[in-house]
Each structure stands twice: as C-alpha cells, then as structure tokens.
Amino acid sequence: MIHAKHVHKYFWIPHQLHALKDVSLEVAKGEALVIIGPSGSGKSTFLRCMNRLEYADAGEIWVNGTNILDVDCDINKLRAEVGMVFQSFNLFPHLTVLQNLTLAPETVLGRSSKQANEKAMSLLEKVGIAEKCEVYPDQLSGGQQQRVAIARALAMDPQVMLFDEPTSALDPEMVGEVLDVMRTLAREGMTMVVVTHEMGFAREVADRLVFMDQGAIVEQGTPEEIFQNAQNDRTKLFLSQIL
C-alpha cells in the first residue's frame, strides 16, 4: 500500500536539521501501523511525507503503485485516496459539519450533492454525531470536532488513513471517543498509519509498532515484542519514561 524507500528530509528553517535519515518502511493493505517516539523524532514529518504535505528530499515513497516524489505524478488524485487527520482538527470553520464532509467529494470527485449528503450522513452516524450535522465546528467539543475530521477524511473513500497525533490536542475525557472511532476503523480493515502517544491504544490496535528517534526507525515489531521485549536501549528508555 505504502512503501517508503530510503527517505531523507532536511529542514533549513529555523536551522538546518536532518529530520529523516534514510527511513524505509512498508505498510501492507489492511494493516494498522502505529509510530511512536519522543517529540522531534521525525514521526510527524515522516507521516506528512506520505501524502506530500512535506516534500521528501531524497528516496522514493510509493503509495498505491505511484511514486509521489515523482514531480509528474497527479498528487491531487493521490491525496484524494489518502485520508489525513490532523492534531488540530483543521475543520473548515465557515462551513457546517455537513458541508465540511460534502465539499471535497463534490468538488474533487464530482459526486452529486445528494450522493455526497447521503454518504456524509451515514459517516456522521458512524462517528456518532449525526444530530450535529447543521452546526458549525466551533460549536462542537474537541472530541466531536476530531470525529467530524475523521468522517471528513472518510467521505473521500480513502484507501489509507493517516493520523497525526489525533488525540494530543484533546481534553483527557474526550480522548476515548476518538480512539473508539479509530478502533472501529482498524477492526473494519482500514489501512492506517497512526502517530500517537496513546500507548494503550497502540498496544491494543496496532498490528505493528514502529519506534522512531532522531529521524530514524530504531526498532519495529508487534506491540508485545516492543512493550515486553524491546531490544534497543533507546526504546527501553523511552518506554520506561512514558509508561
């Protein structure tokens, strides 16, 4: 589904940083992959490279059979197949919840408004906020907003979902409702790449766990292998600090 080969990424602003150092990773169809690591380890950058919100400087990133680092690829078509959920929700504040879900299917996929509305309503039901379809995002709680954001990404019928720390900006009591939705998605066989600090979620849902530090993948394996039997000292240190 996604195959990253020897990806490098540099930042020059505010100062030079080798953010990704030769990262290679393969995500199989239907797999739920969770990336963990300390802040600044490059996990969000790596995730954003997967739909080219960041342009990797070297390497190849194959998504669904296309190398998205190829300048000639149709990036808009590709992004339409890759759903993304942001830490800060990024809902469109000038549109109602329903319009947030229908805008992209109508403009990008050319669906009729009837089709888009039906799809949107069924997704809002799935994430449990169908009754809020006519309100504006700022009238929703953080957890509700993030669930709408997930539904918005799903409205495009994506083949992969990328989650960039989806619960980090939420009040603690709202984390559960968002994780529930993600859990359901994973159970339904959605291909997911999740960057998170929620170790409980990672342990329960992940098919594979990847630990990143200082721009490189340090260790990967099943949750049991990582949590109970980490081989690398940095992984052990990180887990001991966070658990």
Next chain:
Amino acid sequence: MSYFGLDRPRSPLYYTAWKITFVVGLLLTCGLFYYAAASVHYDWRWYRVPQYFWYSGQEDIRSDFSGTVKEVQHTPSGTVIRFAAEDHPGELVSMTLGAGSEALVQPETDVYMGDIIAKRSFSKPGILLEGLWVTVVVSSFAIVAGIGIGLVTGLCRLSNNPALRWGAITYIEIIRGSPLLVQIFLWYFVVGFVVDALLGQVGLPGIAPLWYGVAALAIFTGAYVAEIVRAGIQSVHRGQMEAARSLGMTHSQAMRKIILPQAFRRILPPLAGQFISLIKDSSLLGVMAVRELTKATREAVTSSLQSLELWFTCALLYLVLTFMLSLFVQYLERRAVR
C-alpha cells in the same frame, strides 16, 4: 475591546460626570465658533443653500416675429402662439412654448421681434447635487475596480511565480510611495495627454477626464487593497490549506472555497476604512476638471460668497456618504459572521 475589568470598578457617578463633560465640551466648541463668526460680523444665510441642491427659476421667452398675435392655444404638450407676421404675408406662423410656460400676450396684441411674450418656470438639480452625484459615480467605479485590482494583485503578491510576485511588489511600492495628487496629475497631464493624442490620430474622440479620475483612484486604492487582501489570506491558519489539499483539492479550489471565504470576513473592516479614504480622496479630482463635490462647492462659494454654510454642507455630505458605506460594510460583516 477595552481592557474592562483589569482595573478597579468605577462608580456610576464617574461615567455620568464624564458624559456631561463630553456634551459640555461639544456645545462649548460650537458656541465658540458661532461667537467667533458673529464677532467678524458674518451673515449666516442658510436659506441660500437649498438652491444649490435644487434650482428653481423663471426664464423669459421672446418673440421670433414682428406682427400681431392671432391665437393663443393651450394644448397638452404646451402653449402654441400663432402670429400674422409682417415678413410672412398671407399665412400664420407659430411658436410652440414648452411645458410650464405661461403666455403674457392676448390675441390681437402687436409685438415686435424680441419682445417678452411668455415666461417659463423650470427647476433643475443644483451644482452641489450634481457634484455629489459625480463623487458617487467616481467612487463607485473606483471601488469596484479597486477590489478587482487589489484581489488579483494580492494573490500575485503571494504567488510563487517571481514575475507575478515582483510585479505585484513593484506596483504596490510605486503607488504607495507617491502622493495621490501627483498620480492624478500624471494620469491627466501625461497619460491623458498621450492617450487622447493617439486617439485623435486615428480619428476617435478623447476620453472624458472623469475616467482618468476613476483610473487614478482605482489604481491607487488597488495597491492598498492588495496589501489588505494579502494580510487577510496570510491570517488564515496554514492548517486550513493543508486540510483542503490533503482532501485532494487543487490550490485554486482550496483558495476559492476555503481560504478566501475566511479571509473575506477578516478583511472587511480594513477594506471599509480604505474605501472611506477613497471617497474622501476623490475630492482631489477637482484639479483635473472633474466637477465633483468639492469643486462644485468651490464654484458655489465663488458665486455666492456664503463660504461657511457651503463648506459645512460639503463636509456634511461627505460624512453622509462615508457613513452610509460604513453602515453597509457593517451589515456585510454581520452577515458573514462565520
């Protein structure tokens, strides 16, 4: 928003006292001015002002013929007077007077050519009303064109294309760095001169000064609107563009459907200020033979010598225009509350 609540609460007396101070200050200022005008024996003649808005008068109608009036006939379209004229023997000639005319002659009256045979009442918009209308027209065209120019330039200013970006920067810096009065002179005496001469060479009539005025104001305002638009677009959080693009939208789709609608609400207040400035700046167009409100007032003052009343009236008219625009923008702001 003021920083209410950060200091100790004030008593109701505090607010009452200062409200009274304000009113007293206002009255005192007006009173002082009135006293000053009275001390120099200025004659206030406010009754003379309305005629500059709507002028009513009578004009004489003189006979085209010498001879004898034979018939005065009233028809729906006006009055017809028939003469037996000396130089048209054997036939009746006639003069048709327009509506609102009143004949002063009866049949069998002898008249000479040039005698007053009727009076006609007429009324027409006065010079101030005409000037006000010109100001409204010039400002409206300049505002609409300014929005278009500003939007395009603002987007160019943010473009990655160096030609567009540098072009926008050059335009903005040149326009903002030179006085509007000088730009108006350039439009009229340089651009206008060249364009009218070129048009003359191919046998076309020149362009009215009014349109050079509209161009000067629109180009001037466009530069400021561009900066307002740029600031508005940049104030929309980067995540909005990322979210839109991550859904597969193109840059221009995201701009039109996500960024600009949000930017629009934020740029309305500074935009209103800019357009209020434009209405006031249109007063400079008098220097290029556009008879807008200020020039009209100057002409009225020259003929009537009632300078105090007329300049007060002029200022008040600008105030009415700018206030109406300000109300309209507030209405838009309320509607675009999201």
